[in-house]
Amino acid sequence: MSSGSEVVRMAALASLNEDDLGKLSKIAGPQRTFARGEALHREGDSPPGLFLLLSGWTASSVTLENGGRQLLKVHMPGDMLGLPSLAFKAAVDTLVALSDAEVRVIAPAAIGKLFEHAPRLAAIMFLISQEERAMLMDRLTAMGRTDAATRVAAIILQLHARLLRNDPEAGDTFRIPLTQNDLADLAGVTLVHVNRVLQQMREDKLVDWRRQAITILDRDGLRRLAQLPQRELDREPAWLPARR
Amino acid sequence: MSSGSEVVRMAALASLNEDDLGKLSKIAGPQRTFARGEALHREGDSPPGLFLLLSGWTASSVTLENGGRQLLKVHMPGDMLGLPSLAFKAAVDTLVALSDAEVRVIAPAAIGKLFEHAPRLAAIMFLISQEERAMLMDRLTAMGRTDAATRVAAIILQLHARLLRNDPEAGDTFRIPLTQNDLADLAGVTLVHVNRVLQQMREDKLVDWRRQAITILDRDGLRRLAQLPQRELDREPAWLPARR
DNA sequence: CGACTTCTTGAGGAGACTCAAGGGTGGTGG
DNA sequence: CCACCACCCTTGAGTCTCCTCAAGAAGTCG
Numbered sequence: 001m002s003s004g005s006e007v008v009r010m011a012a013l014a015s016l017n018e019d020d021l022g023k024l025s026k027i028a029g030p031q032r033t034f035a036r037g038e039a040l041h042r043e044g045d046s047p048p049g050l051f052l053l054l055s056g057w058t059a060s061s062v063t064l065e066n067g068g069r070q071l072l073k074v075h076m077p078g079d080m081l082g083l084p085s086l087a088f089k090a091a092v093d094t095l096v097a098l099s100d101a102e103v104r105v106i107a108p109a110a111i112g113k114l115f116e117h118a119p120r121l122a123a124i125m126f127l128i129s130q131e132e133r134a135m136l137m138d139r140l141t142a143m144g145r146t147d148a149a150t151r152v153a154a155i156i157l158q159l160h161a162r163l164l165r166n167d168p169e170a171g172d173t174f175r176i177p178l179t180q181n182d183l184a185d186l187a188g189v190t191l192v193h194v195n196r197v198l199q200q201m202r203e204d205k206l207v208d209w210r211r212q213a214i215t216i217l218d219r220d221g222l223r224r225l226a227q228l229p230q231r232e233l234d235r236e237p238a239w240l241p242a243r244r
Numbered sequence: 245m246s247s248g249s250e251v252v253r254m255a256a257l258a259s260l261n262e263d264d265l266g267k268l269s270k271i272a273g274p275q276r277t278f279a280r281g282e283a284l285h286r287e288g289d290s291p292p293g294l295f296l297l298l299s300g301w302t303a304s305s306v307t308l309e310n311g312g313r314q315l316l317k318v319h320m321p322g323d324m325l326g327l328p329s330l331a332f333k334a335a336v337d338t339l340v341a342l343s344d345a346e347v348r349v350i351a352p353a354a355i356g357k358l359f360e361h362a363p364r365l366a367a368i369m370f371l372i373s374q375e376e377r378a379m380l381m382d383r384l385t386a387m388g389r390t391d392a393a394t395r396v397a398a399i400i401l402q403l404h405a406r407l408l409r410n411d412p413e414a415g416d417t418f419r420i421p422l423t424q425n426d427l428a429d430l431a432g433v434t435l436v437h438v439n440r441v442l443q444q445m446r447e448d449k450l451v452d453w454r455r456q457a458i459t460i461l462d463r464d465g466l467r468r469l470a471q472l473p474q475r476e477l478d479r480e481p482a483w484l485p486a487r488r
Numbered sequence: 489c490g491a492c493t494t495c496t497t498g499a500g501g502a503g504a505c506t507c508a509a510g511g512g513t514g515g516t517g518g
Numbered sequence: 519c520c521a522c523c524a525c526c527c528t529t530g531a532g533t534c535t536c537c538t539c540a541a542g543a544a545g546t547c548g
Contacts, residue, residue, distance in 0.1 A: 043473070062381055065471050068389030072381050084381065087374035089476040092381060112483035115367045119359040122366060126359070129373045130331040136380040137306055137316050137328065137337060143387040144432025145312030147535070179494065188388025193536055195496065211494080211545080227309050229287070232333040239356035391503070423526065437504055439528065455513085455526080 027110035028052060033102050040095035047085040049107045053077050056101025057177050060093045071186040076166055083129055099177040119241040138229060143188050146227060149197050151187045153226035156207055160216060172216040271354035272296060277346050284339035291329040293351045297321050300345030301421050304337045315430040320410055327373055343421040363485040382473060387432050390471060393441050395431045397470035400451055404460060416460040
């Protein structure tokens with residue numbers, strides 16, 4: 001394993017030492033590259049296993065019969081992709097590269113070995129899944145109970161928070177390979193409406209989102225608007241299996 | 245462990261033998277009872293561990309600052325509650341008993357032991373979490389990309405499917421301890437609107453939902469309306485650790 | 489300089505919300 | 519056994535958010 005970035009995300013949840021990293025390294029398969037717009041896998045494909053995102057951005061989406069596309073999550077380096085499909089005979093979501101992206105492929109069989117021989121790592125993956133579940137719960141709540149502006153504000157803040165997690169140096173201005181169309185699919189509104197919402201926010205001096213450059217102008221104002229619950233990860237639960 | 249029902253759910257996902265059941269039995273703690281309306285835990289509480297629902301119904305919800313309540317899931321006997329909160333310092337959702345309910349409490353420490361000494365069971369819990377994630381993904385997609393009638397249809401079909409999983413004898417008429425208010429909170433619409441939707445569906449001879457008795461009148465029609473993706477669980481992935 | 493993608497703006501309409509009031513139904517106590 | 523209460527369901531009217539359709543402007547890339 002090329003050591004660093006791909007474990008940032010796991011390390012954020014529970015501390016990993018050299019030994020843990022070594023185990024992770026052993027199970028990760030070959031590296032692959034995807035071009036912007038290319039699909040890592042599509043809904044209905046037989047599950048290709050997991051991807052550890054090394055560089056670039058990807059997104060996970062589900063498409064409906066009526067043609068509607070819902071973006072579920074935007075992935076950044078260090079994220080692990082494809083977990084939900086493990087429980088099914090066919091991939092549940094489509095993974096698309098939003099920018100050129102590099103991944104390490106992890107075969108399902110390797111996951112089994114993880115559970116047998118690296119209980120601590122297995123438990124950490126389990127916890128990451130719970131974290132993802134909580135994120136989905138919050139998104140679902142926002143979708144059902146708040147209006148478009150609130151949802152957009154929440155999405156921007158969450159993206160920003162995750163960016164900071166990967167790069168604590170990042171300021172209040174950042175670039176994301178997301179178009180307003182993508183943002184609309186993420187927020188569950190139309191492109192036209194998301195555009196109007198963004199212009200209102202620009203006018204209210206909350207955020208400036210143009211092209212793919214985003215500037216947070218009023219973080220507190222955004223937070224008030226977003227109504228996000230505060231969640232604190234338990235980075236090292238007492239019950240985690242000890243290293244061995 | 246009082247043997248049967250509480251493992252139905254896990255057994256649905258991967259086959260458990262006597263030995264597996266014995267291990268599960270050992271880690272499950274004392275039994276507790278909650279009256280209808282009582283909370284098993286509330287958002288913000290320090291996580292009380294897991295609950296294995298033995299009998300009765302419960303629901304998981306998230307509340308917003310603005311007072312909005314989103315029901316995330318309705319639980320039936322055999323479901324495992326409280327997993328997402330394991331990754332956080334405070335419970336992420338509120339669990340309420342929709343009817344009188346009995347649970348077994350499982351301490352977080354027991355989960356750690358599971359990962360160390362029962363990798364197969366740990367992997368099954370991991371898979372159950374992925375299944376839950378996929379359900380949330382589908383709900384989120386429905387919420388963002390379909391109208392109220394479609395969402396209500398999807399919810400009814402999913403409830404029915406889960407009922408059948410627990411009780412294959414159940415027909416097209418069933419009772420659920422859910423009010424129309426609860427259904428509204430689940431579907432992300434207001435009580436008034438969900439009522440109008442239900443009446444339209446009654447008129448269209450799709451479903452009859454009155455009081456808490458539900459009759460599916462036209463399953464195919466409902467399915468067409470609901471636009472649910474077909475998902476097939478992988479009940480016994482090849483990579484699952486062997487029993488030992 | 490085209491051709492494409494992305495963003496912007498306008499007008500009209502539909503789905504869902506709010507506010508408000510009334511009708512059922514089942515349970516409890518006198 | 520009836521009266522009352524609490525909870526649940528129903529209906530109406532007016533409003534607003536968000537959608538659809540449609541066209542055009544502004545960037546971006548070869």
